[in-house]
Amino acid sequence: MARVTLRSLTKRYPGGVTAVDALDLEIADGEFFALLGPSGCGKTTLLRTIAGLEAATTGQVIIDDVDVTRLPPGDRDIGMVFQDYALYPHMTVQDNIAYPLKVRKVNKDERRGMAADAAGNLQLGELLERRPGQLSGGQQQRVAVARAIAYQPRLFLFDEPLSNLDAQLRVEARTFLKRLQAEIGVTTVYVTHDQSEALALADRMAVMQRGRVRQLATPEEVYRRPNSLFVASFIGSMPMNLLDAEVVDGALDIAGSRLSLPPDSAEHVTSGDRVVFGSRPEFATLHDEPVDNALEGQVAVAELLGNSYLLTVEGSGLQMRAVAAEAAPNGTRVWVTFDEANCLLYRRDDGGLVGSPRVEGDEAVDADAPRVAAARQ
Amino acid sequence: MTAAGAAVAPGNSRRVVKSVLTRIGFYVMVLLLGVFFALPMLWLLAAPFDRTPTLAAGVPDFTFDNFVRVFENPFVLPSLRNSLILALATMVLVVTAAALCAYALSRVHLPGRDILLYVLLLFSAVVSGTAAMVPLFLLIFEIGLINTHTGVVLVLAGGLMPAGIFILKDFMDSTPASYEESARVAGASALQTLRDIVVPVVRPGLAVIAVWTVVQVWGDFLIPFILLRDPELAPAAVVMFNFYTEGGQANLPLISAYSFLYSVPVVVMYLFVNRRYGFRFYGGIKR
Amino acid sequence: MSPSPVRSPAVDAPPAPGGKGRAREDAGSQRSPAEVLGVKGAASFVAPAVGIVGVFLIFPALWTLYLGITNLRLTGLAAAEPQVVGLDNVTQALSDPSFLNALWVTAIFVLGSAVIGQTVLGLGLAWLFRNWHGWGRQALEVLVIFAWIIPGSVVAFLWIAMLDGESGTLNALLPGGVGIEWLLTYPMLSIIVFNIWRGTAFAMLLFGAALNTVPPSHLETARLAGAGAWRQLVDIVLPTIRGHILTALLLVSLWTFNLFTPFLLTRGGPNFQTEVLPIYIYRVAISQGELGFGAAIGAIMLVINLAIALVYIHVLSERAA
Numbered sequence: 001m002a003r004v005t006l007r008s009l010t011k012r013y014p015g016g017v018t019a020v021d022a023l024d025l026e027i028a029d030g031e032f033f034a035l036l037g038p039s040g041c042g043k044t045t046l047l048r049t050i051a052g053l054e055a056a057t058t059g060q061v062i063i064d065d066v067d068v069t070r071l072p073p074g075d076r077d078i079g080m081v082f083q084d085y086a087l088y089p090h091m092t093v094q095d096n097i098a099y100p101l102k103v104r105k106v107n108k109d110e111r112r113g114m115a116a117d118a119a120g121n122l123q124l125g126e127l128l129e130r131r132p133g134q135l136s137g138g139q140q141q142r143v144a145v146a147r148a149i150a151y152q153p154r155l156f157l158f159d160e161p162l163s164n165l166d167a168q169l170r171v172e173a174r175t176f177l178k179r180l181q182a183e184i185g186v187t188t189v190y191v192t193h194d195q196s197e198a199l200a201l202a203d204r205m206a207v208m209q210r211g212r213v214r215q216l217a218t219p220e221e222v223y224r225r226p227n228s229l230f231v232a233s234f235i236g237s238m239p240m241n242l243l244d245a246e247v248v249d250g251a252l253d254i255a256g257s258r259l260s261l262p263p264d265s266a267e268h269v270t271s272g273d274r275v276v277f278g279s280r281p282e283f284a285t286l287h288d289e290p291v292d293n294a295l296e297g298q299v300a301v302a303e304l305l306g307n308s309y310l311l312t313v314e315g316s317g318l319q320m321r322a323v324a325a326e327a328a329p330n331g332t333r334v335w336v337t338f339d340e341a342n343c344l345l346y347r348r349d350d351g352g353l354v355g356s357p358r359v360e361g362d363e364a365v366d367a368d369a370p371r372v373a374a375a376r377q
Numbered sequence: 378m379t380a381a382g383a384a385v386a387p388g389n390s391r392r393v394v395k396s397v398l399t400r401i402g403f404y405v406m407v408l409l410l411g412v413f414f415a416l417p418m419l420w421l422l423a424a425p426f427d428r429t430p431t432l433a434a435g436v437p438d439f440t441f442d443n444f445v446r447v448f449e450n451p452f453v454l455p456s457l458r459n460s461l462i463l464a465l466a467t468m469v470l471v472v473t474a475a476a477l478c479a480y481a482l483s484r485v486h487l488p489g490r491d492i493l494l495y496v497l498l499l500f501s502a503v504v505s506g507t508a509a510m511v512p513l514f515l516l517i518f519e520i521g522l523i524n525t526h527t528g529v530v531l532v533l534a535g536g537l538m539p540a541g542i543f544i545l546k547d548f549m550d551s552t553p554a555s556y557e558e559s560a561r562v563a564g565a566s567a568l569q570t571l572r573d574i575v576v577p578v579v580r581p582g583l584a585v586i587a588v589w590t591v592v593q594v595w596g597d598f599l600i601p602f603i604l605l606r607d608p609e610l611a612p613a614a615v616v617m618f619n620f621y622t623e624g625g626q627a628n629l630p631l632i633s634a635y636s637f638l639y640s641v642p643v644v645v646m647y648l649f650v651n652r653r654y655g656f657r658f659y660g661g662i663k664r
Numbered sequence: 665m666s667p668s669p670v671r672s673p674a675v676d677a678p679p680a681p682g683g684k685g686r687a688r689e690d691a692g693s694q695r696s697p698a699e700v701l702g703v704k705g706a707a708s709f710v711a712p713a714v715g716i717v718g719v720f721l722i723f724p725a726l727w728t729l730y731l732g733i734t735n736l737r738l739t740g741l742a743a744a745e746p747q748v749v750g751l752d753n754v755t756q757a758l759s760d761p762s763f764l765n766a767l768w769v770t771a772i773f774v775l776g777s778a779v780i781g782q783t784v785l786g787l788g789l790a791w792l793f794r795n796w797h798g799w800g801r802q803a804l805e806v807l808v809i810f811a812w813i814i815p816g817s818v819v820a821f822l823w824i825a826m827l828d829g830e831s832g833t834l835n836a837l838l839p840g841g842v843g844i845e846w847l848l849t850y851p852m853l854s855i856i857v858f859n860i861w862r863g864t865a866f867a868m869l870l871f872g873a874a875l876n877t878v879p880p881s882h883l884e885t886a887r888l889a890g891a892g893a894w895r896q897l898v899d900i901v902l903p904t905i906r907g908h909i910l911t912a913l914l915l916v917s918l919w920t921f922n923l924f925t926p927f928l929l930t931r932g933g934p935n936f937q938t939e940v941l942p943i944y945i946y947r948v949a950i951s952q953g954e955l956g957f958g959a960a961i962g963a964i965m966l967v968i969n970l971a972i973a974l975v976y977i978h979v980l981s982e983r984a985a
Contacts, residue, residue, distance in 0.1 A: 053558050074564030086555035090577040099573070100563030151563070407792065407800065414807040414861065416833060417822040421814075424825075432825040433833045474713035481709035485701050493710075495977075497717065502973035504725045505922035507942035508965035511731055511949045511958045512724035535720025538713050567701065596815035599924045599942075603950055617817040618928055621824065636818045643813050 002064050002077075002154040002187045003029045004050065009059035011045050011211075019045035021211035022059070027189060027204075032181050034202035034219075035191045038234065042211040044159055047191045051157050052076055063155065074103070079148030079186075080157040083164065085140050087132035093119065093143050094128040100151045118150035119143075121180070138169045145177070149184065156181070156188040162197060174200055195235050199223060207231045225344065229276060229351035232344070238281045238310060241320050241338075243295075244348065247273040252345075255316040257295050262343040268355040269345065275354060276346040281310060283339040284322035294335035295320060302327040421640065424633035431629065443634035453635055455609060456616035460639075463529055463601070463612055464594040470534045471590045472583055475541035480575065482542070483549035484557075494543075501539030506532075506599045517604055524606045532600050537593055541586045548582030549575075588650050592643050613639045725966060731959035738953030746956060753960030763961065765936055766944035770921060772852060773859070773940050778920035781860035783912055786867020791897065793868075794875050805868075812865035820928035823858050847930055851937045855926045862925070867912045874908035875901065907983045914976040918969060941965055 004027040011020040019042040027033045035043040048054040050061055052073035061069045068076050079100075087096050094115055101111035119125055122142040132140055141161060148156060161177075162170045178201050181188050192198050198205045199219040206213045207222060207230075215222055215231045226232035232240050245252040245259070247269045252259040254277060261269065269275065287294060297315025309327045313320045313336055320336050328334065345354040419434035425444070427437035447453050482490055506513065513532055514523075522528030556578060560570045576583070598614040605611055611619075617639060621627050701709065732753055736746035757763040789808065793801050811819065826833045829845030846854050878901055886896050902909070924942045926932075932939035932947065939947070941961065949958020 051558075051562055053561070073558075073562045074566075076562075078562055080559060080562045082555040082559060084553055084555055086553065086559040088556060088574060088578070090580075099560070099565075103560070103563050103565045103569060147559075147563075157562075403792075407804065410789070410792075411800075411804055411807070414804065414811055416837075417819070417826050417861065418807070418810065420822055420825050420833065421818070432828045432831040433836050434826075470716070474716060477709040478713035481701060481706035485703065485706035487703060487706050487710065493714070496722070498977060499970075499973055500717070500722050500725060502918065502976060503966055503969040504721050505965075505969065507922045507924050507945060508962045508969060509721075509724040509728055510942075510945050511955050511962055512727040513720070514950065515731070515955065516720070516724055516727070531716065532720050535716050538717050539721070542713060567705075592813055596813075596817075598816050598928065603946070614815055614817045617815070617821070621821050622931075632821060636821060640814045640818050643815065644810060647809065647813055 003027065004155065004187065004189070005060075005062040006046075006050075007060040007062065009046070009049065009061065010057045011042075011049055011054055012057045018211050020049060020056075023211070023213060025206065025213065025216070027187060030185045030187055032178070032188045032190065032201055032203045034198035034205040035189065035208060036195055036198040036205055036234075037193065037208035039193055041208040043191045043193075043208050046208070047157050047159055047189060050155075050189060051078055051080055076155075077153050078155045078157055079151065079153035081141075081144045081148050081159065081161045083160040085132075085144040085161075085164075087140055087143055087147075089132055092129050092131060093124060093135070096132065096143060097147045097150050100147065104151060106151075114150050115146075118146040121149070122146045137165050138173060141165060141173060142176075145180070149180075149186075154186065156186050158188065158190040160192055161190075163192070163194070170197075177201065196237055199235070207234065224342065225353070226278075227353045227356060229278075229346045232278050232346065236280060238321060238323070241277075241279050241281065241284065242346075243277045243318055243320070245275050245277040245345075247271055247275060252277055254295060255318050257316065259293050259295070259338070260340070262340055262345060265343075265345040265354045273354075274348040276348055276351075278344040278346060279338040279342060281321040281323045283342040284320065285337050285339070286311065286313070286322050286324050286328070287335040287337065288328075288332070289335070291335050291337060294337045296333070296335050299328045299330055299332045299334060302330070420633070421636055424629065425637040427633070430633050443630040444638075447631055447634040447638065450631060450635075452608065452611075452616050453631075453638075456611055456613040457638065459526070459610060460595055460612035460614070462526055463533070464591045466526065466530045467533045467537065467594045468587050468590040470530065471537050471541050472587050474534075475538055475545050475586065476579075476583060479542050479545035479549050480571075483546050484554065494546075497539040497542060501536075504536070506536065510599075510603060513600075514603055523604060524610065526605075526610060529601050529604050532604065533594050533597060537590055541590065545579070545582050545586060548579045552578055584653070585650065588646050592646060595643055728959050728962045728966060731956055732963040733960070734956040736956035736959070738949075738955055749956070753957050754964070756957065757961060757964070762936060762939075763944065766939050766941050769852070769936075769938060770940040773856060773926070773938075774917055774920045776852075776856040777859035777863070778916040779913060781856065782864045782867045782916050782920075783909070785860060785864045786869075786912065787871045787909070789864065789868040790871035790875055791901075793872060808865045808868055811861055812863060816862075816925045817928055819862060820858075820925065823854075823861075823929060827854055848934050851930055851934060855929055855938050858929060859920065859923070859925070863916065863920070867916060870908060870912050871905070874905040877908075878904045907979065910979050911976065911983075914972055914979065918972045918976070921968065921972075922965070 004025075006023055006025040009020055009023045009025075010018065012018045021042070023046065035046060037043045045054055049056050052061075052068070052071060052075075056069050059069070060067050063076065088099065091099065094112070097115040097118055098111040101114055106114070116125070116128065119128055122145055124139065124142055124146055127135060127139060127143075132143065135143065141164070144161065158177075162173050165173055174197060181201075190198075190201060199222070202219050204216070204218055205222060207215045209230055215227045217225075217227075222231065222235055226235055226240075229242065232242065243254050245254045247253075247261070248258075248271060250261060250266070250271075252261060252275070259277065290296070295313075295315070295318060297313040297318065297320065299311050300314045300319075301312040303310045303312075304327070305323070308323050308325055311322050311324050311328060311334075313322060313334055322336055346352065347354060416434075420432075423434050423437045424430035426439050426441070427435070428440045428442065429438065430443070481487065482494070487493075517523050517528040517532065520528075522531070552575075556574050557570050560574045565573065596614060598618065601612050602615050602618075605615070608616070608619075613635075617632075617635060620632050620635065733748055733750055734746040735749045735752075789804075793805065824847070827846035829835065829843055829848070832846070834846065835843055844850075882900050882904070883896055886900050891899065922942060923940070924946070926938050926940055927943045927946065930938040932943040942965075945958050945961050945965070948954050948961065
């Protein structure tokens, strides 16, 4: 299997757009690594540069201590699944899966066997003689995966492989992929714009913005302690509560109400600091009578999530969201408290997590560079 | 019957009358159009099988004799062979060169590509065989290809090439690059990718261009008419014209059977394309 | 684990020179691994097609402009040493009644058969076909398309036969045994009707595709508001497809303007009544050998073609935008 190292990798397009900006990254052997970010953040370009489909402008791609930056894609021993699956419409499922083996001059009987094995692994045994046009979206997706695994490459690259499936099928395919990767144990780089996919699948993930990694951590860490306002607002299926606040006498002033400082932020702030207070709806609690450390408001909207409700509370010019076991009628007065261990403070000027090194202006992304370096082990 | 009911009835019947009149108008119009388009063609279906064909279309006194006589004519078979040679040679040239060009233009951002496409579009629209009759004649004369099939093929290929490039480029552009990328990730060489992936995927486009080129060349009259002097080299378009314009009584048994033989291939090709790919419409494909 | 049959060339590849971590500036001399062809490869793919088009399409067009200002002749002194005569050919043409006649004949032919005939009839057929899927529609459509694809010299003779004065089908069908020699009595009308018959398929197919771009919901909205077929056509369909109408008008005019096919029916006669510009060029340049003068007429045609083509390309880019 393989370890992937990127050294100050940069991809600039002729027009002057820098899609990947001096990026350092290390992906461990056998790891399921997700690249997450909004469209245009450079994640797909990064993946394609690892594959060799885009040429790096500067920097290196190293797979298992061998610099492959200038090698053509076919010499990198990589399996790739494309967003549109790229199944050849004129070949049967069997021939599609066997095509890379044919290119690699595996003899006919052997490649039939290997293709059948891969197809069997992905429950495609019945479909070997069909053409891609006769398959459902989910089946096509599995054929694309089968084609990538059949020749046993040392590295898998996935480019948004589930984005063309409908919601229910996507969850099934996700589970399937995670189990498959765990079984084969091949290092996997997985690009997605869907944060829930990255959280569900990855061992480790990088959140990207404008060609740079903004946070590199485990999904748990990214979810619990997003290191910047950008990551905080990008991650989570429900938007995080992000409230403008000011530090006053060792406490937070939010629109005139007082909240105590989150314990691990207290030492990094002083009176007069302007910050953003962040806490996820899951960590908010509603009270029907006044309590300390609470923000007051009225229930404006209640949405059923399944076994709980998402309540939107408005008051003093603030809007907060909280997950509650029961709905409350619109207009009910409530007091919202936040679980202190899961509260975060961000600097209002550069968006960084309070306590992390700061950077100036638009280069705020550099705030993450030391963390990226540290995470390289 | 109540007063209210009586008040409704005239409106209803008026509508019925109107809709009947509309229907009748529709059928009359369709009938007239059908007669207009069918009438000239009746002769082509009837006369070749008539023992004594005249200029008027009529129910034939059935015979195949005309076809026997047409093959005895010393010009008929060579002219059809010449048409076939010109059509196939032009087709191979146009399909190959246009496909290579379209592939490169679609996949590689060559410097000056947009200007090249604009020039191709402009000149293919502006330059016709008639407007450029004199320089084409002189050019072919100067390079010594006058009275040769090669000269005719080159001129026809030059005229048909731009449209072939545009249509094939559309085809390539609408083919996702991920097909080739996945082949390359798997390790296929450029040649393997072309042979195994690109050509099969765009085969419908190649077939359409091939059939279109053959139909165009098969029917073209002007270019062989001005570039070929030797009757032995003349394609069917020119020989056919000579048959009915040379002096004396037109040889109707010969002309009718010859017309039929000469028309059948394009009709068959149309039916083939229509059945296989659907007669999809590409803007401006026929000139 | 059994040995993988898959080769892993990367393992054997030497480490890149330049040292670890040092950013390598773009190795411009090397072909990037990302491009299958590279610029040189692509250029060699483009070259054959561009070469053929350049020599046999673009060069002749430019050469016409030069030849048009010479007194080149097919034979005689001016064949060996043509003189540059400037715009003499053009002034000569503009005062030549037979050129002016050809121009006038061409204008009538284009206006009657292309602008009015093919466009209106093509739109009408497409409109008739829009909701009609029976065998009658298919038969009529196939007839129209066959008229378009059967070789020109065959259809020309079909029309000669049909329009013949003594025994043509048309006279046989008309009551009263009129015996009109249509091609001699009404030559212009004959070639106009012939060309409408011959070329309507293009406009029909173009408008058929265009009508499919009219969203059904727009027509349904109009029908709910009580609009009949005629109102729907005028208020909804025509405005929606006006880009296609303009395209059809321009292309059909351009092709008809350059059409040599009337030659097969009348050879320009009788008495030059159907001598359109293409036939005129043929007569002057090829038959009479006045190559320079013929080229000048060709150049005038090219300029007219260019004007139509520029409008056409403008319309195309408007539509794409």
